[in-house]
Amino acid sequence: MAERQFFKATDPQEACDLLAQYGGKARLLAGGTDLMVAVNQRQLSPEVLVYLGDSGLNYINSESDNLVIGAATPFTDIMGSNLVREEAPLLAEVISHIASPAIRNVGTIGGNLANGSPAADSATALLALGASLKLVSKAGDRVVAVEEFFTGPGETTLEPTELIQEVIIPKKAGEAKWAYRKLGKRKAQTLSIVSVAICCPLDGGQCQGTRIALGAVAPTPILASEASALLEGKILSEGLIDESAKAAADASNPIDDVRGSAWYRRRAIEALVRQLLAQISA
């Protein structure tokens, strides 16, 4: 049996060095809420673990136009942060619907994203907020928009030697309205059947740069760009909301699975986008 190794990274650079050294063999461990499920179910038997819990990636900072969140920050800390509630309340709201308190206490935003699930709840919030991710490796760092990050179910643009260092969220501009809903099989401790996050900056009542993000209805979390574009420069009206909701449903590409059917997901997306836009316009 190959020797198994455990490392506690004290800073992101050390983690990058280890990833470079062990290549694809190394797995990052933060909260472990996804990783350890896979380990327990024998889908994964990591040879090298790099623990990020003490790597200095647990922070929430305000940096000029952006809110910057370290990738290993647990959900509970993000939810409870006044800075987040002030500058990105949508993110705090979305996180409050993830799993349950015990999972949020250790589950991290970086882990949620790196896992690459189409149903990753934090991803819909970040998509709607126009966030980007700072990825680092021994070779250097790069910044990718969240919509560029996901490439397929369980797949992201992360290289095996790369890690997410931080999440960069543009601060809320002016009168940004937002709304979120998630449908699961029940009200807590549940994965999304569908989820919708909308960020809608209003300028004199007109939508300026609306972002409508959809979760669990495509191979990755997606932005419903056409549904947003329809609203650009316009005041929300019942007819317009209807049109946008239909466009959002068209943008989805859901599948049938253990949590719901494609038919239902499409319908639910339309309903949720309609309800949320109505809520925003009210």
Add this chain to the structure above:
Amino acid sequence: MYSLEFTVNGQLCQVAVDLKTTLLEVLRDKLFITSPKVGCNTGDCGTCSVLMNGKLVRSCITNALSAQGKEVTTIEGLAEAGELHPLQEAFHDNYGAQCGFCTPGMILASKALLDENPKPTREEAKEALSGNLCRCTGYGKIIDSVMAAAEQMAQAKS
């Protein structure tokens, strides 16, 4: 194998673990603390709940090595000087336990809540316990127990 050193219910422990070992396995199989239960091993049910540095965690999906140097509390660590914690009293008085399998986790989740929020509303209590499944009680008497303990603790303070 790695050496894990951490504190359990105030006592320093040292055990050998490997990369796949969970905190739950350490507690049950190596330290013979069996109050955290194996209900699902996927983090879905909450019967394995313990407190780590005061925060509620699922020990079944907590990598043992991430507990290094930390303080873990199981229900055995709740009673002080032979006195039951008010939550234990309240769960007993209010029939917050039926089969008892979810109870240790449920009480620890309740403790995590009351440590942060000593006077929760019923809704807040429900939210705090939302990840701890119970199939017997329908939750009513569990929430009653939490509310009763909160009240009792507030009275004891004043």
Add this chain to the structure above:
Amino acid sequence: MRKRGVGIAAGFYPMGMSGGGDSSQALVKIQPDGSAVLTVGSCDIGQGCKTVLAQMTAEVLGIDYAQVKVVNDDTDNCPLSFGTFASRVTYVDGKATIAAAENARDILLEVAAQMLEKSPEDLVAADGKISVKDDPDTSLAIGEVAGAATFGMRRLVVGLGHYMRDPATPDPDTGECDPVCSLAWAANLAEVEVDTETGEVEVLRLVSSYDVGKAINPMLTEGQIEGGGAMGVGAALSEQLHPHYPGLEDQPTNLGDYAIPTTMDIPDLESVIYECPSTNGPFGAKGLGEMTANCPAPAIVNAIHDAVGVWLNELPASPERVLRALDEKGGG
């Protein structure tokens, strides 16, 4: 749009195995100090039979509840019981327990009668004492009697109890038989809110009314009502073991996807207990462990109809089913 509706459902439930023949035995041993050990073969699966049977034993013997210990944990020691199912333990084990406790009490009364130079019929066991019926001041502590029985009279104070209803073989053509010890009665009311666009159903209220014959311990009775209520809500709305029944595709493999209710899915349940004594039950009690899960689902389905005018002939009333039904009806 969110629309509200109210629905009701009624039901009944038998105690014990349909077909009878299910027996339970009990032993009540009085220790030399007057405390009692009840030994039974039924399991406590959370419903609280140890509590209920200890209460019955204490009542019959006239001693404190705290003076009764219950042993039910292995077949080397415990007498036979068919098991904990069919809402039978309070009823069947209860009758066996009462018989055993009465049997033990009779031995104590005989011993006390000798000590007091009275006839056993003149004595009564209550409040930890055996006293003379028409002269309450003349009494002996039960511990005193038990001690005298054990050491003085060399008697083993063990009561034996057994209960079994005759097997009831149904007539092969008509099904005629007596499948029932006793029947308990139920009615539930559910109030729901239906989102006509997403098909989601939220249970706002679940009110239950149950006849339990006699609530041996009302806390346990309420516990069964609330637990069954939650199970009924799960069955009504969110639980699906075979989502593509009769096929086996997409079967849930964890307790996230097999979605039993969490704290957030259950409203504060309201209940009322009605006591119509069973003519032959222990202290008039019936059983209710199972029946509590039966009425919530139809009450919820009827409430959905009241809210949005669609019938669901298949459970669960998942958002998808509700939405499809609304489509078929032609809009909410």
Add this chain to the structure above:
Amino acid sequence: MTMKVVGQRVKRYDGMAHVTGETRFVDDVIVPGTLTIKAFRSPVAKGNIKDLDTSAAEAMPGVAGVITAEDVPCNAYGLVPDQPVLVEKAVRYKGEPIAAVAAVDEDTAVEAINKIKLDIEEEKPVFDPLEAMKPDAPKVRPEGNVFMFGERPFRQIILGDVEEGFKKADIIVENEYLHPSLEHAQLEPQASLAVPDAGGKLTIYTVSQALYFHLGQLLGILQMEPDKVQCKQWAPRTGSSWRHNAGFSDINYVGGTVGGGFGAKNDIHADHVTALLALKTGQPCKWRWTREEDLLYSTFRGAWRMTIKDGITKDGRIVARQIKSIRDAGAYSTLNFYVVDKHSFLAAGPYFIENVYVQGYCVYTNKPPASSMRGFGITPATFATEVQIDKIATQLGMDPWEIRFVNAFRKGEHTATRRVVNSVALVEVMQKLAEKAGVDLPDKLMTMTSTERG
């Protein structure tokens, strides 16, 4: 008689142990040297085993024992003993246990399972009871896919004459209902620990809800006759007093404290396998099912398809009720036929109906065996008949409360099985419900009683 203890809210007997975490469940019993069991399960829903090779698993270091059908003295159990402990030839559901391994730890046990080679001829399964009832359907069971209640393929209940009843009716309401399969989802998974002792006794720690019921079945499975090979292997391991004819006293069956049941533990899931491996290896053996196994392969509430035809007069009285119910039993009888009996006896509901005809079918399919769950067959019946009565009320333009009051059993009336009901209280229970819920019912209903039909 005033009662001192009965009726009181005394503290829960085992409450203190529960709140301190001291309550000991099967998985909490720790015996040094205990081996871990894993099962080798069928990858297909229906098939015929051509060859099973466990040699590589047996040869693995750390593997103490492997059992297959050959190791089971009496490989059929259940009320009607038709279920094998381990499949010999015919696989009837996906996940059915074929072999089991006891090893020093879980990793080794899993690795050993992965080394078992199975050659199986896959056959076409049948999942839908309606399909299974057809004459040319694949055979789930050799004796046929429909359980025989005596001479009939269904339990029959006849009271009065439904056809005459329908003639008297003003309206007929007929509907089909489907009650789905449900999982108990008790929080304690299936688990068992068997500990052989040198004195010749086998101690089994069980999650069973029904100790004696299962002990009897276990003795049937383990019944060891002197000339059987396995007995020769096992007798020395379990001490000289093992009597080659297991009796109730040869096993101490330890349980009584169960982490949730709801019917999930009315059938033996693990005790037979732990017992056999403990006898074979001479060591304590524990088998704890994963939650996934519990969800996929343990017993569950089987699904029901129910057709109800009611004849009702204008005043809301149900004068005839005809029910045809089909229970999807899965692959084995377990308690399925009992569930169907209970359903058939009481499916007509808590109402006095003079003409009743019930046919209750119990049909095998290539699913894991369904069995009991809280409410047995009455849960689906209550669902169907209580939605049906609302439909009737709607069609008659009658209040759903009133139609129930009108039909509710009264004292002295009898069920479909011709037995007079005693201590009747549906009318009063509904009145209490209305009061509790704040529903203002008309005096006409609030003054009714269960003692007389008003």
